[in-house]
Amino acid sequence: MATTTEPVELVGDEATKNVARAAVFAAVTSATAPVSMTHPLAPNVPITLQTLWVFLAGVVLGPLWAGVSFTLYLLAGLVGLPVFAGGASGLGVVLGPTGGFLVSFPLAAAATGLVVHGVSDLRAPADVSVPRLVTAMVVGSAVIYAVGALGFSVNQGVGVVSAVATVVLPFLPVASLKVAATVAVVRSDALVAR
Amino acid sequence: MIGYVPGDSLSHRLDPRTKLAVQAAFAAAAFAHTTPVGLAALTVLALGILAASATPLLPTLREYRAFAPFLVAAPLVEGATLGPPWFVPGDAVFPALASYRVVLLLLVSTAYVRTTTARDSRAAIQRLVPGRVGVVLGAGVGFVLRLLPLLRADLSSIRDATNARLGGERSTVERIRLVATTGLRRAFLRSDRFALALQARCFAWNPTLPPLSFSRRDPPAFALAAVLVASAVL
Numbered sequence: 128m129a130t131t132t133e134p135v136e137l138v139g140d141e142a143t144k145n146v147a148r149a150a151v152f153a154a155v156t157s158a159t160a161p162v163s164m165t166h167p168l169a170p171n172v173p174i175t176l177q178t179l180w181v182f183l184a185g186v187v188l189g190p191l192w193a194g195v196s197f198t199l200y201l202l203a204g205l206v207g208l209p210v211f212a213g214g215a216s217g218l219g220v221v222l223g224p225t226g227g228f229l230v231s232f233p234l235a236a237a238a239t240g241l242v243v244h245g246v247s248d249l250r251a252p253a254d255v256s257v258p259r260l261v262t263a264m265v266v267g268s269a270v271i272y273a274v275g276a277l278g279f280s281v282n283q284g285v286g287v288v289s290a291v292a293t294v295v296l297p298f299l300p301v302a303s304l305k306v307a308a309t310v311a312v313v314r315s316d317a318l319v320a321r
Numbered sequence: 322m323i324g325y326v327p328g329d330s331l332s333h334r335l336d337p338r339t340k341l342a343v344q345a346a347f348a349a350a351a352f353a354h355t356t357p358v359g360l361a362a363l364t365v366l367a368l369g370i371l372a373a374s375a376t377p378l379l380p381t382l383r384e385y386r387a388f389a390p391f392l393v394a395a396p397l398v399e400g401a402t403l404g405p406p407w408f409v410p411g412d413a414v415f416p417a418l419a420s421y422r423v424v425l426l427l428l429v430s431t432a433y434v435r436t437t438t439a440r441d442s443r444a445a446i447q448r449l450v451p452g453r454v455g456v457v458l459g460a461g462v463g464f465v466l467r468l469l470p471l472l473r474a475d476l477s478s479i480r481d482a483t484n485a486r487l488g489g490e491r492s493t494v495e496r497i498r499l500v501a502t503t504g505l506r507r508a509f510l511r512s513d514r515f516a517l518a519l520q521a522r523c524f525a526w527n528p529t530l531p532p533l534s535f536s537r538r539d540p541p542a543f544a545l546a547a548v549l550v551a552s553a554v555l
């Protein structure tokens with residue numbers, strides 16, 4: 128049997144920590160996906176907590192690694208891990224009606240991180256002011272709904288107005304609940320000394 | 322839930338990179354030919370792919386029933402107008418075809434998911450994406466695979482504990498906050514221990530990948546992908 132030898136090129140401590148966090152965030156988002164809560168106004172529309180983790184990833188990991196984390200999430204779903212809502216996976220889901228939302232997650236996580244932290248070093252989440260947090264999540268939500276509606280429009284062959292009426296308007300009330308919950312989480316002691 | 326099913330069908334024996342190519346080419350052709358004739362031809366092909374992957378049609382369709390409301394709503398909403406005649410059937414035709422296209426794409430991607438192990442997919446990702454980006458993506462998908470059951474158990478125990486204390490009676494925001502705060506704490510605990518374990522085991526930029534190799538079955542499948550891409554472009 129042929130053997131080869133090559134020097135091991137170790138991954139630095141900081142990068143290892145970030146890769147681990149990115150993978151954990153992608154996994155926890157996937158773990159939340161089947162844990163859906165019911166819409167308070169329309170009981171047949173499930174609320175998934177995926178977007179909550181998108182916001183939290185932006186706040187905790189910063190723009191770069193939050194983007195990496197949700198790229199991992201998307202990629203894991205594409206190759207068949209049961210990570211999307213309802214335990215679904217595969218290219219068909221990404222090119223289906225809700226695929227635009229899945230594609231928006233890496234962009235939204237990076238956008239949220241960018242508003243919270245800027246391009247310089249990460250700041251402690253507890254030091255970020257509430258208006259800044261809310262702005263960051265509003266920007267993140269805007270990216271999610273814009274790309275989500277665009278994806279619905281392209282994948283389902285409908286106009287932008289119909290797409291907004293079908294996949295954006297029914298979900299807006301819930302989006303504000305998630306922003307409120309995320310601010311509460313970021314301000315809680317779960318993030319102390321991180 | 323759809324996942325890998327062991328077997329020895331034709332698709333099981335193809336290289337994952339070949340299957341990814343066929344899948345992508347099928348999607349390109351489906352977007353380029355969203356016409357009754359084009360979709361009819363692709364339906365025949367999709368059924369062939371299912372047969373070659375030992376994937377049953379009806380149970381697969383049943384798995385995706387959550388998408389049905391969206392697939393039905395799209396043509397209805399697009400066809401509706403605010404005023405007489407209230408519904409224009411002509412406007413609903415293309416969205417209806419697009420909904421059918423989604424069904425075909427779901428079937429073909431299910432064939433991939435059912436015949437490819439996560440380990441093979443991870444190796445394919447790292448070979449297809451060059452450099453350190455490929456290492457991070459490949460290794461990351463592998464980590465997600467292994468962390469998923471752990472975090473799923475964490476979150477479900479959090480929910481059980483909350484419900485046992487009548488947490489289900491609280492408001493939606495409060496329930497979301499409880500799950501997320503505790504979930505976040507667990508996630509940090511896991512990621513810190515995991516990072517330490519990776520360092521202890523010399524996590525490297527040049528890991529040994531599972532072997533992948535093309536066989537004599539792969540060229541015909543690649544030819545199929547090439548024909549599909551050509552039909553989409555020309």
